Structure formats: structure tokens, C-alpha cells
Amino acid sequence: MGGGRSDPQLLVTALFPVFVLVLATGVTFIAPGIAQFMRCLAFLAPFAGWLAAPRAA
Numbered sequence: 001m002g003g004g005r006s007d008p009q010l011l012v013t014a015l016f017p018v019f020v021l022v023l024a025t026g027v028t029f030i031a032p033g034i035a036q037f038m039r040c041l042a043f044l045a046p047f048a049g050w051l052a053a054p055r056a057a
Helices: 008-028 032-052
Strands: none
Touching: 008 032
16 A cells, blocks of 8 residues: 555656656756756666666576
8 A cells, every 4th residue: 555655666667767857957057968868867766776676696
């Protein structure tokens, strides 16, 4: 019943793109060309979720 709070993979997959897009918006004021590349990184959210998933022992 905890939703994403008890599932780190789901939580990271949801929050990673938000974090990257907010960071890219801040970078836009300094270097607009880099910000475009950073926005593309937001699509790596499934990979970030996979990294946060618990591994089988």
C-alpha cells in the first residue's frame, strides 16, 4: 500500500526525469547548448530505475 515509497525502482524511475529536467532548466541560463543534451538524458529514466532495483543474491 506504500506505492512508490516501498519500491525504489519505481521511485527512481518517476523522479529521475523530473530532476534532470529541472536541472536542465537551470543550466539553460548558463549554457543553452548543454541543456538540450541534458533534456535528452531524462529519457534514461528506465535505466536509472533498473540500476536502483534490488539485485538477486
